[in-house]
Amino acid sequence: MFRPLSVFIGMRYTRAKHRNHFLSFISIVSIIGLALGVAVMIVVLSVMNGFDHEMRTRVLGMVPHAIIESYEPISDWQSLADQVMKASKVMAVAPFTQIPGLLAYDGKVQKILLNGIEPSQESNVSIIDHCMLHGKLNDLVPGKFGIVIGDKAAVRFSVGIGDKLTFIAPEVIVTPAGMFPCMKRFTVVGIFHVGAAEIDGYLCLTNLIDLAHVHRWQSDQVQGLRLKFHSLFDAPLSALDIVKHLGESKYYAIDWTRTHGNLYQAIRMEKAVIGLLLLLIIAIAAFNIISMLVIIVNNKTSDIAILRTIGVMPRQIISIFIVEGTLIGMVGTLIGTVFGILCALNIRTTIAALERVIGYTFLNADIYFIDYVPSKVQTQDVFIVGCAALFLSFIATLYPAWRAACTQPSHALRYE
Known part of the structure; x- marks a missing residue:
């Protein structure tokens, strides 16, 4: 050669x-x-x-790409969701309500973020439905006050399906006998594992209507909408455009770059x-x-x-x-x-x-x-x-x- x-x-x-x-x-x-x-x-x-x-x-699969909130509780969230879905880059919309607070069981206390969701629509904007170890999201039936917790929280409290936890909200109830903390008993109906410590240990889910009851809102009132885009990098600009269309005086947007961008x-x-x-x-x-x-x-x-x-x-x-x-x-x-x-x-x-x-x-x-x-x-x-x-x-x-x-x-x- x-x-x-x-x-x-x-x-x-x-x-x-x-x-x-x-x-x-x-x-x-x-x-x-x-x-x-x-x-x-x-x-x-x-x-x-x-x-x-x-x-x-994982993290951004659970965290919304963007959220749209109002300065007052949103009553007719379905019509608002229909307007938001008209945006070309929006893939899915789901309502939510959040309350930070404490979760207590058998003398153990843990700070948590309690998320009120609509079970039938939550899987459209997050991966939680694929991360369930025990139970399912559809077990969050309105009026039953069920709660879904992360596996790290379950291990910390040593609880399982059917156990009852006490949620303590950061507000008080005024009665003739004085002021008392707002507390509500929830029953564990599901346990999930995402693989992110800040989610598995501190995020809990309940039905949107049940959390509205804890908030003393009407059953159809929500805090805002969670948005999922075709690309998470579309979220910052697209969310601002949606808010401008809806009215900046009434609504505001927060995207993932402000919560987890760093x-x-x-x-x-x-x-x-x-x-x-x-x-x-x-x-x-x-x-x-x-x-x-x-x-x-x-x-x-x-x-x-x-x-x-x-x-x-x-x-x-x-x-x-x-x-x-x-x-x-x-x-x-x-x-x-x-x-x-x-x-x-x-x-x-x-x-x-x-x-x-x-x-x-x-x-x-x-x-x-x-x-x-x-x-x-x-x-x-x-x-x-x-x-x-x-x-x-x-x-x-x-x-x-x-x-x-x-x-x-x-x-x-x-x-x-």
């Missing part, structure tokens, strides 16, 4: 000879360094993508910064290629001089060492890419097994919004990392190749 002279000689230089075992060792070290840099970058970027994905699907932006910024830092690891590995090629050039000075004397052009000499360095870069990038993808796909089970062995939890659910290490391999990231590694490997070959081309045959063969 025909091969150009530069490719033939460059490939031969990458293989060990009788007296070149040290050079072969340096080549292997360069390949390993580049492979580790590529693998680490793919794994870390996949983990950051996993956090980004979990943030979107966490989401922090994840995106961390991915960019960590990616830049890890790119330096690949750059350092590329310096190994420079060192290796410089040593080879010094070792092959007489060979280069002989090639020059038989008519090999300087540009061909440059091509020889570019081929050698690029070949090492390609091998290292390929190995690192395969290894990195395999590690990224199995990192969740690996970390979980390591946690069981050492008895330490890397992601505490009380601190982080999830309690496991997510991973999501994106083809775009793998492609960018591979191209960056190959580009840096190519750049690393230029100086040694230029230095080899500057070899003067008369000086190199003076003592031969």
Whole structure:
């Protein structure tokens, strides 16, 4: 098979000879360094993508993309929902009422956010229907004062289906005997698990009509509407446009960027910064290629001089060492890419097994919004990392190749 002279000689230089075992060792070290840099970058970027994905699907799957509220309780929410649904980017609408308060059981007290929902419509704007461990949303029957709690709250209170919890609202009831806190008994009819600590431990759901009763509102009055858009990034501008159409003097909007935007932006910024830092690891590995090629050039000075004397052009000499360095870069990038993808796909089970062995939890659910290490391999990231590694490997070959081309045959063969 025909091969150009530069490719033939460059490939031969990458293989060990009788007296070149040290050079072969340096080549292997360069390949390993580049492979580790590529693998680490793919794994870390996949983990950051996993956090980004979990943030979107879990936390933002439970948190509304936007809410529209009024300064007074909304009575005819159905007609308002029909007006909102006319907006082109709105996917679904559901009513809600919220009351922050305390949940008490057997001497234990926990702060919660009690969410009043319409069970038949809630699944249109959130993922809660797919996260039920016990019971279902349709068990929230009006007048029964049922409540659905997260699994972390259930463990904290040691309760299950059928147990009764006391909800204490942040308001008082004035009676002839004095002022008393507003309390209501709820029966646990469901337990859910989202995987986000702030939701599983602090969010509770009840029927919209039952919460209106606790609020001392009419049964058809609600606090506002939850909106789901086709794309969560449409929420900020679209919600403002809807409010302008409805009347800013009566309604206002709050989108997810105001409630959880800082966490989401922090994840995106961390991915960019960590990616830049890890790119330096690949750059350092590329310096190994420079060192290796410089040593080879010094070792092959007489060979280069002989090639020059038989008519090999300087540009061909440059091509020889570019081929050698690029070949090492390609091998290292390929190995690192395969290894990195395999590690990224199995990192969740690996970390979980390591946690069981050492008895330490890397992601505490009380601190982080999830309690496991997510991973999501994106083809775009793998492609960018591979191209960056190959580009840096190519750049690393230029100086040694230029230095080899500057070899003067008369000086190199003076003592031969």
